[in-house]
Amino acid sequence: MTQITVSAVSHRGTETTEVSDKQLHLRKALSNYYPQSEDRTPPGRPLPHWLCALRDSVAISTAGFRYLDRVARSLRLASIFVVTAMAVWIAAHLAFPKDRRSPIRWVRLSSQSGDLPVPHPESKQQTGSLVADLDGDGISDFVISFRQKPPALVWYRRGDNGWNRYEIEKDFLTVEAGGAAFDIDGDGDLDVVFGADAQNNQVWWWENPYPNYDPNVSWKRHLIKNSGANQHHDQVFGDFKGTGKPQLMFWNQKAEAIFLADIPPNPKKTEPWPYTQIFSGSAGAGSPGAALYAEGAAAFDIDGDGRVDLLAGNCWFKHTGGSSFKPVRVGTIGGRIAAGRFKKDRVAQIVVAPGDGSGPLKLYECRGDPINPNSWAGRDLLGVDMVHGHTLEVGDIDADGHLDIFAAEMAKWTDELREADHPGATAWILYGDGKGNFRQSELVVGHGWHEGRLADLDGDGDIDILNKPYTWMAPRVDVWLNNGTGPRKGHALRTVGH
Numbered sequence: 001m002t003q004i005t006v007s008a009v010s011h012r013g014t015e016t017t018e019v020s021d022k023q024l025h026l027r028k029a030l031s032n033y034y035p036q037s038e039d040r041t042p043p044g045r046p047l048p049h050w051l052c053a054l055r056d057s058v059a060i061s062t063a064g065f066r067y068l069d070r071v072a073r074s075l076r077l078a079s080i081f082v083v084t085a086m087a088v089w090i091a092a093h094l095a096f097p098k099d100r101r102s103p104i105r106w107v108r109l110s111s112q113s114g115d116l117p118v119p120h121p122e123s124k125q126q127t128g129s130l131v132a133d134l135d136g137d138g139i140s141d142f143v144i145s146f147r148q149k150p151p152a153l154v155w156y157r158r159g160d161n162g163w164n165r166y167e168i169e170k171d172f173l174t175v176e177a178g179g180a181a182f183d184i185d186g187d188g189d190l191d192v193v194f195g196a197d198a199q200n201n202q203v204w205w206w207e208n209p210y211p212n213y214d215p216n217v218s219w220k221r222h223l224i225k226n227s228g229a230n231q232h233h234d235q236v237f238g239d240f241k242g243t244g245k246p247q248l249m250f251w252n253q254k255a256e257a258i259f260l261a262d263i264p265p266n267p268k269k270t271e272p273w274p275y276t277q278i279f280s281g282s283a284g285a286g287s288p289g290a291a292l293y294a295e296g297a298a299a300f301d302i303d304g305d306g307r308v309d310l311l312a313g314n315c316w317f318k319h320t321g322g323s324s325f326k327p328v329r330v331g332t333i334g335g336r337i338a339a340g341r342f343k344k345d346r347v348a349q350i351v352v353a354p355g356d357g358s359g360p361l362k363l364y365e366c367r368g369d370p371i372n373p374n375s376w377a378g379r380d381l382l383g384v385d386m387v388h389g390h391t392l393e394v395g396d397i398d399a400d401g402h403l404d405i406f407a408a409e410m411a412k413w414t415d416e417l418r419e420a421d422h423p424g425a426t427a428w429i430l431y432g433d434g435k436g437n438f439r440q441s442e443l444v445v446g447h448g449w450h451e452g453r454l455a456d457l458d459g460d461g462d463i464d465i466l467n468k469p470y471t472w473m474a475p476r477v478d479v480w481l482n483n484g485t486g487p488r489k490g491h492a493l494r495t496v497g498h
C-alpha cells in the first residue's frame with residue numbers, strides 16, 4: 001500500500017498527514033459528487049447515507065493516523081532521551097569508577113619503596129608528626145618524633161624533587177605524640193616544641209638555626225618544663241587569653257591537666273617557663289572502649305567572636321578573663337579534636353575522633369548558646385566505630401570551597417605481634433557540601449595511620465596527606481600526593497583547625 005502525503009487547511013491551520021490510496025479514492029468520489037467544502041453546502045441538498053458513512057470513515061481514519069503519528073513521535077523522543085541518559089551514565093562510571101564527583105588521583109610515595117628517606121635506623125615506635133614550613137621557603141615541611149633509640153627528632157625538608165632528611169635532635173629522648181611550631185624567639189623562623197612520654201616529665205623547644213642547616217647537627221634544645229607529672233601528648237599555640245601574643249598550651253596526661261604558658265620575654269634564657277593549670281579532668285570515663293586519658297589540641301574561633309579558642313579532649317574552652325577558662329563539654333568521649341565551618345553558622349562545628357581508643361567519629365553542632373553544653377548535639381559520621389582513630393584533620397581536600405574531613409585508624413599499636421592488630425584499618429575522606437552533609441569515601445584499607453596530616457607537601461597548591469604510622473611496618477613514612485605534583489604555587493596551604 002502506497003502512502004501519499006496530503007495537506008489540508010482547517011481551523012487549526014495547515015496539517016499534513018499520510019493516507020492510503022484507498023482513502024484517496026473515497027475522497028475523490030466525495031469531491032466529484034460535491035466539489036465544495038462542507039461549510040458551503042447549500043441547505044436542502046442532503047448527502048446520501050452511504051457517502052456520509054464514507055466521509056465519516058475517512059475523517060475517523062485521518063484522525064487515527066494523526067494520533068498514531070503523534071504517539072510514534074513521542075516514543076521516538078522518549079527512546080532518544082533514555083538512550084542518551086544511559087550513555088552519559090555509562091561514560092561517567094567508566095571514567096570515574098570510584099568517585100564520580102571528585103576524581104582525585106592519589107599518588108602514594110613511601111620510604112618503603114625508596115621514594116623518601118627511611119625515617120629512623122632502628123626505632124619501631126614513631127610517635128609525633130608535625131607539619132610546618134621550617135625553612136621558610138613557602139612549602140610545608142614535616143617532623144617525626146621517636147622514643148626508643150636516637151635520634152629523637154627528624155625533619156623532612158622539601159627539595160626540588162623530593163625530601164631530604166635532617167636530624168633536629170640527634171640524642172635519645174622519649175618523645176610523645178604531638179608537637180607544635182611557633183617563632184618562640186621572635187627571629188622570624190618557626191621553632192619546634194615536643195613533650196616527653198610517660199617515662200619523663202619534660203617539655204622542650206628547639207631553636208631553628210635558619211639559614212644554617214646541617215643534617216648532622218642538632219638544633220639547640222631548651223627546657224619548658226622539667227618537674228611534676230610525666231607524659232605530654234599534644235600541644236598547640238594560640239592567643240587564647242587575648243594578650244596579643246600567642247601562648248603555649250600543653251597536656252600533662254599523668255597530671256590529668258592542661259597547662260598554659262606565656263612565652264617568656266627572653267625565652268632563650270628562661271628555663272623552665274612559668275605555666276598555669278587551666279583544666280583538670282579526663283575524657284572517656286564510663287564509655288566502653290574509649291581511651292581513659294584525654295588528648296587532642298586545636299585552636300579555632302568556636303563562638304564567632306573573632307578570638308581564637310582552645311579545643312582539647314571533648315571540650316572547647318571559653319576565656320573568662322585572666323588565666324580562667326570555662327570548659328564546655330560537647331561530647332562523651334575525647335580523642336582527636338578539630339573544628340571548622342562545614343556549614344554557614346556563627347558558631348563553628350566540632351569534630352571528635354576516638355584517638356587512642358574506639359568509638360564513633362562525631363560532628364557536633366550548636367543549637368543555642370555555645371557556652372551551654374546542652375546546646376551541642378553530636379552526629380555519627382561513619383555509621384561504624386573507629387578503632388584507634390588517631391588521625392583527624394580538616395581541610396578542603398578537593399578544593400571545591402567546602403571543608404572536608406580526613407579520619408583514619410591505626411592498624412597496629414603493639415610491638416610484640418608481627419601481624420597487624422587491626423588489619424582492616426581504614427582511612428576515610430568525607431567530602432563536605434558546605435551544608436553540613438558529607439559524602440564518604442575510602443582512601444585506603446589495610447594501612448596503619450597515626451597522626452596523619454593534611455598539608456600541601458609538594459608546594460603545588462593542593463592538599464596532600466602525610467602518613468606516619470606508629471608501629472605498623474615502622475620505621476616508615478608515606479606521602480599521598482593529590483593528583484601527583486603539579487607546577488609550584490607561591491604559598492603553602494594551611495589546614496583549618498590546627
Ligand SMILES: [Ca+2]
Nearest residue numbers: 133135137139
Ligand atoms: Ca619549607
Ligand SMILES: [Ca+2]
Nearest residue numbers: 183185187189
Ligand atoms: Ca625562631
Ligand SMILES: [Ca+2]
Nearest residue numbers: 396398400402
Ligand atoms: Ca571540599
Ligand SMILES: [Ca+2]
Nearest residue numbers: 456458460462
Ligand atoms: Ca600538593
